[in-house]
Amino acid sequence: MVQFRFDPEQGNWTLYEADPNRRWFAWDLVQPSPDLAELLRHVHVSAAGIIVG
Structure with a gap:
């Protein structure tokens, strides 16, 4: 499981x-990063679940 959190400050x-x-x-x-897409590139979804790497 992964989660993205935004820090407005x-x-x-x-x-x-x-x-x-x-x-x-x-x-x-x-x-x-201010760019959410940058973080999304590190998340991979497979049949086994979500993998961060």
Whole structure:
């Protein structure tokens, strides 16, 4: 599971990933970006589910 959060003060989107216990963590391999499309390029959907990478 992934989630995108927008910080209006910074004007940036951040990519979050849930662990098996559904706790959310910012994905630290991708820097926050004002361009949501930039973060979407790191999310891949497959038959097995959503993969961040």
